[in-house]
Amino acid sequence: MTTYIPPEIGATSVPIPNNRRADIVAHHTAAGLMQTDTVSVIHTIKDGFVHTIFAKGSSFPADPAENDFETTLAIALPGHPDHQGDGVYIANATSGLAAIRTVANRVSAYQGESELVRAWAADQNLPVYDLPDEGGSKWTLPQYQRAQRVNRVLFALAIAGIAFTIFSGFNLTDTITRSQAAERDTEQIRRTSTAYENQLRQKLVEVTDQPALAIIGRLYALGRINPETGGTLLNFRASNGAISWVAQVPDWVSNEQIDRFGPNIDRTRIDDKKMLRLTATEEIQ
Incomplete structure (x- = not known):
């Protein structure tokens, strides 16, 4: 596995319509918001919501469909076994830091230079969790079109x-x-x-x-x-x-x-x- 966070990520939480597969909901939501069919995602399920981190497949250094990339940012998603609750979860990115803000079963993403991300995290009045570089969840590239x-x-x-x-x-x-x-x-x-x-x-x-x-x-x-x-x-x-x-x-x-x-x-x-x-x-x- 190669630890990697692309330079542009997003995070969102959406309700699961009755009897729909969570992976399809995650993929189509990410594909629509990124305006491309080729998106790589990590998703979890908690309390009727699909929580997703996503990025364009083209923003990875190699085809994510044929290579194993991972990130510990997945811990920020409610429903992940290592999730610590509401807070700001921070991980090292390709340039600066990437953060996921989790509050009340909703997630959002923030990226930038290290000092800016740290200052932003301090303003959230939430616990801050610094994530390790290794041992994350795998980015997946669904083929649904x-x-x-x-x-x-x-x-x-x-x-x-x-x-x-x-x-x-x-x-x-x-x-x-x-x-x-x-x-x-x-x-x-x-x-x-x-x-x-x-x-x-x-x-x-x-x-x-x-x-x-x-x-x-x-x-x-x-x-x-x-x-x-x-x-x-x-x-x-x-x-x-x-x-x-x-x-x-x-x-x-x-x-x-x-x-x-x-x-x-x-x-x-x-x-x-x-x-x-x-x-x-x-x-x-």
Whole structure:
């Protein structure tokens, strides 16, 4: 085994829909958020949630499907046998440190230079666990594929419970509902994805006054709010040439992190929940 943490990782916790396999949920959530079919993941199950650390397969020094890479960051996931409870778990990464924050059965990732990660961890008011370099869990590269990238991301967002509404001359409600009701096994997902793709293409053809692909692309970008901050995208709306969205993130998330999601984002502190409410309206590019 080779200990390795890629330069860009994410972490998320999503509920397991009834009778769905946890590895499929972990893979499709990670694939949607990373916007690539080739993702390497480590996942655990605890109290009805799948907890996942993930990275792009291309960010490993060799093909993770043919090589054994591991990381002790897996200990940060609830359900791991060595998990110590809520806290910030820190491990040495390829450059600097990588950390997983675990609170109330939810996980999020943070990476950076050693001093920045240490300072961030100290601000969390949580126990800090320094992890050893050896003896971790193996990164796995599931081979489940979906034929259409848009459908895969909508599937991931739906099972993550991210609420959004799109008003851009067409309605994706049927597609989202069918994603939530998709059959449990991978083969059925492959079969139904073809129908999804045809349906979505037809709806896009009907859109003549809205740049629909730009809207969906913006939704992709905002979908990273969950793995990068542990927050939630609450609402997403496109209408009259503009996109408006609302999200909630923990109040420890820095202004620098927030600014990555776009310009002119308004912040409102929700003191009783220790959260920040983010709102923004922007022109469709």
